Amino acid sequence: MTDNRRCLLLLSGPNLNLLGTREPEIYGHATLDDHVQAASGAAEAHGWVLEHLQSNHEGDLVDAVHAARGRCEAIVINPGALTHYGWSLHDALAAFEGVVVELHISNPNAREPWRHVSVVAPVATGSIVGFGGAGYPLAVEAAIGAAGTA
Numbered sequence: 271m272t273d274n275r276r277c278l279l280l281l282s283g284p285n286l287n288l289l290g291t292r293e294p295e296i297y298g299h300a301t302l303d304d305h306v307q308a309a310s311g312a313a314e315a316h317g318w319v320l321e322h323l324q325s326n327h328e329g330d331l332v333d334a335v336h337a338a339r340g341r342c343e344a345i346v347i348n349p350g351a352l353t354h355y356g357w358s359l360h361d362a363l364a365a366f367e368g369v370v371v372e373l374h375i376s377n378p379n380a381r382e383p384w385r386h387v388s389v390v391a392p393v394a395t396g397s398i399v400g401f402g403g404a405g406y407p408l409a410v411e412a413a414i415g416a417a418g419t420a
């Protein structure tokens with residue numbers, strides 16, 4: 271059966287599959303699956319469908335952005351450390367015509383200097399940072415709000 275719901279793509283970058291196993295003082299105790307479920311619930315409450323991909327490989331994320339073109343209206347992306355140097359991800363997101371929300375669990379601006387630069391921010395509609403896991407449903411709300419009515 272065809273799914274006619276509007277589509278939001280959630281992308282998770284390198285090492286985010288390890289959430290809940292290390293550094294809980296920075297990233298909390300929740301797993302990536304917990305965050306995906308919360309984000310999915312927020313999307314479904316608006317009648318949208320959420321697709322999720324986690325990859326430790328930049329090219330996989332670039333491919334997913336390409337595949338979303340003309341199909342998904344919004345992307346929420348936590349690029350992990352690719353945030354700070356992933357120029358091919360930057361270029362792919364720049365070619366995406368929909369809403370892009372950059373999401374971080376921690377606040378990179380309050381951490382080491384190398385985390386202060388984001389190559390994703392210039393091609394994002396906006397960013398949600400520093401609210402822990404609560405950022406996932408917040409980012410979905412922001413993306414759907416920015417996408418507006420069809």
Ligand code: CA2
Nearest residue numbers: 285286288289292350351374375376385
């Ligand atoms: O705060 C965020 O969401 C980050 O995107 C997380 C990235 C970091 O490089 C960014 O600067 C900010 C790191 C994700 C790795 O997460 C781990 C979780 C548990 C154990 C090891 C890594």
